[in-house]
Amino acid sequence: MRILLDECVPRPIKRELRDYDIRTVVEIGWSGKKNGELLQLMVQEGFTILLTTDQNLRYQQNLLQAGVAVVVLIAPSNRLPDLVPLIPDVCNVLNTLTLGEVVEVGGS
Numbered sequence: 001m002r003i004l005l006d007e008c009v010p011r012p013i014k015r016e017l018r019d020y021d022i023r024t025v026v027e028i029g030w031s032g033k034k035n036g037e038l039l040q041l042m043v044q045e046g047f048t049i050l051l052t053t054d055q056n057l058r059y060q061q062n063l064l065q066a067g068v069a070v071v072v073l074i075a076p077s078n079r080l081p082d083l084v085p086l087i088p089d090v091c092n093v094l095n096t097l098t099l100g101e102v103v104e105v106g107g108s
Contacts (some may be wrong), residue, residue: 006052074107
């Protein structure tokens with residue numbers, strides 16, 4: 001499983017997921033790509049999971065057709081201190097995701 005960290009998620013969150021093959025949008029030069037184009041690039045480059053804070057992505061894109069799974073982090077903000085507590089739950093869902101699935105983590 002290859003994970004792409006969306007631009008809206010702080011890059012330092014990658015350190016919290018060091019057991020996974022994870023890259024950031026910025027790292028691979030895809031900054032500023034719109035969601036549809038980003039999803040196409042993900043599939044072409046072998047990414048299977050998008051980690052994002054964009055709660056509207058599921059309504060803007062056909063994720064089943066795109067062929068990727070999405071984990072949406074739901075927190076008061078997209079700042080690192082708000083997102084780090086969600087990482088254990090993220091790790092729990094990563095191994096159970098299927099392509100086209102959207103899972104929200106947090107928000108309780």
